[in-house]
Every structure is written in C-alpha cells, then in structure tokens.
Amino acid sequence: MTDSGDLNKNRARVLKALAHPTRLFLVEKLNEGECCVCKLVEHINADFSTVSRHLAVLKNAGILEDEKRGQLVFYRLRCPCVLKFIKCIEEAVRTLKPKRKKQAGKVAGEE
Amino acid sequence: MTDSGDLNKNRARVLKALAHPTRLFLVEKLNEGECCVCKLVEHINADFSTVSRHLAVLKNAGILEDEKRGQLVFYRLRCPCVLKFIKCIEEAVRTLKPKRKKQAGKVAGEE
DNA sequence: CCGATATTTGGTTATTATTGAAAATAGGAA
DNA sequence: TTCCTATTTTCAATAATAACCAAATATCGG
Numbered sequence: 385m386t387d388s389g390d391l392n393k394n395r396a397r398v399l400k401a402l403a404h405p406t407r408l409f410l411v412e413k414l415n416e417g418e419c420c421v422c423k424l425v426e427h428i429n430a431d432f433s434t435v436s437r438h439l440a441v442l443k444n445a446g447i448l449e450d451e452k453r454g455q456l457v458f459y460r461l462r463c464p465c466v467l468k469f470i471k472c473i474e475e476a477v478r479t480l481k482p483k484r485k486k487q488a489g490k491v492a493g494e495e
Numbered sequence: 496m497t498d499s500g501d502l503n504k505n506r507a508r509v510l511k512a513l514a515h516p517t518r519l520f521l522v523e524k525l526n527e528g529e530c531c532v533c534k535l536v537e538h539i540n541a542d543f544s545t546v547s548r549h550l551a552v553l554k555n556a557g558i559l560e561d562e563k564r565g566q567l568v569f570y571r572l573r574c575p576c577v578l579k580f581i582k583c584i585e586e587a588v589r590t591l592k593p594k595r596k597k598q599a600g601k602v603a604g605e606e
Numbered sequence: 607c608c609g610a611t612a613t614t615t616g617g618t619t620a621t622t623a624t625t626g627a628a629a630a631t632a633g634g635a636a
Numbered sequence: 637t638t639c640c641t642a643t644t645t646t647c648a649a650t651a652a653t654a655a656c657c658a659a660a661t662a663t664c665g666g
Contacts, residue, residue, distance in 0.1 A: 398587055612661100635638100
C-alpha cells in the first residue's frame with residue numbers, strides 16, 4: 385500500500401470488530417436501546433464471559449460505550465451510524481451472492 | 496443468538512473478508528476498474544503469493560470476480576455496492592474515534 | 607462485615623489467519 | 637518440444653481469535 389495505509393488500517397479495525405455473528409447480533413440488539421450484559425446474555429447461547437469479551441471488543445473498536453449503574457453494566461451504541469453501516473452490509477450481502485464452486489466461507493488458509 | 500443467526504453469519508463472512516488493510520486497498524484499487532494481479536502487486540509491499548491469496552479471499556466472499564486473458568488474470572469488483580459500503584465504513588470510522596485504553600475522564604466536547 | 611449478584615480477567619486449548627519461500631500449474635513464445 | 641512468465645497452491649512457522657471454566661472484582665442488601 386503506497387498510500388492510504390493508515391486509513392485502511394482504521395477501516396479494517398472497525399470491520400474486524402464487527403466481523404463476528406455474535407457481535408453483529410449485539411450491535412443489532414443495542415440499536416434498540418442500551419442494555420445490560422445479563423440481559424444480552426439471555427439471548428446468546430454462550431458463556432457470560434464470552435459475551436463480556438465480545439462487548440469489550442466492540443467497545444475497544446469505539447463502537448460501544450458502557451456505563452456502570454449499580455451492579456449492572458449497560459452498553460450502548462456510540463453512534464447511530466453503525467446501524468446505517470449494517471444496512472449497507474445487508475445490501476452487499478444480498479447483492480453479493482457468491483457464485484461458489486465449493487465454498488465461499490473461508491477467509492484464508494483453508495485446507 | 497436465538498434468531499437471525501444465519502443472517503449474521505453471512506454478514507460476518509463479508510465483513511471478515513473486507514477486514515484487512517491490504518484487502519481494502521485492493522477493493523479501492525479495483526473500484527477504479529479491473530486490474531491484473533501483477534499490476535496490483537506493484538502497489539503493495541508484499542509477496543506475490545500474499546496478494547494472490549488476498550484476492551482469493553475477496554473472490555470467495557463474492558466481492559470480486561476474475562477472468563484470465565492470455566497469461567494475465569484480471570480481477571474486478573462484482574458489484575458497485577461495495578464502494579458505497581466502503582463509504583459507510585468511512586463515515587463510521589470518522590465518527591467512531593476509538594477511545595484510548597485509558598480514559599481518565601470525559602471532558603465535554605472532547606474530540 | 608458477609609453473602610449474593612453482575613461483570614471482568616486469567617489460564618488453557620483449539621481453531622483460524624497471515625506470511626514468505628518454494629513448488630506447481632497454465633498458457634504463450636521461441 | 638522447451639523455455640518463459642504470470643499466477644496459484646503448498647508448506648511451515650507464527651500470530652491472533654474464540655471458547656470454556658474458574659478465579660478475581662465490584663456493588664448491593666442485610
């Protein structure tokens with residue numbers, strides 16, 4: 385990359401944070417409004433700690449922010465643009481029906 | 496995830512394919528028009544094989560398609576929506592300035 | 607202070623990603 | 637055919653992710 389290196393690094397950072405089914409689910413859920421971790425966990429078939437870590441990833445990417453009130457920690461989207469962003473993904477996914485010979489799911493180094 | 500599991504898996508698949516600086520660079524470049532691998536390699540500080548693999552990842556995700564003409568292989572975007580998609584990322588990145596690890600306190604209007 | 611609840615963190619393990627070098631493949635040229 | 641040239645694939649090593657469980661932390665209520 386001769387130019388726009390940092391730019392793409394930043395882009396990639398945000399994309400990477402979102403590139404997980406559970407994290408997308410969390411973002412979707414939080415788009416409805418802030419929510420505490422225990423409530424989120426109810427909807428996800430995974431360990432409490434796992435959910436907590438996913439939330440941390442999104443927070444570190446700048447997508448979420450958290451606030452502790454009492455014993456609960458509430459997470460919320462830091463900006464509504466993320467939703468628009470997801471909509472874009474949606475369109476892309478719809479349009480990019482991979483014409484696959486075998487599989488289109490692997491990202492690298494497949495068998 | 497009780498619902499929308501597959502949907503988010505598909506979303507995540509596309510996001511994951513894009514979540515790499517080099518691959519974003521390739522998508523950007525190809526938005527200007529189709530290009531053969533050797534030309535792309537010139538702009539990227541990486542091994543030929545590395546670039547080829549990144550292109551394969553994007554192709555498997557349905558984002559690119561390729562066509563061999565002579566000894567050259569040309570890659571191109573499969574749909575223009577990807578560019579719009581990148582624009583969305585751009586907006587998100589601009590808005591979501593990631594917080595630092597340590598955030599002593601919130602200063603109003605901190606930018 | 608003590609116990610209960612909510613959340614994060616550390617340890618461990620398994621899986622997946624990334625890369626350069628080298629080997630394999632494919633098509634054009636000599 | 638044999639040699640190039642462009643590209644892909646394999647190999648081997650390393651790094652990064654993701655998941656679970658258990659332990660640590662923090663806060664509330666008594």
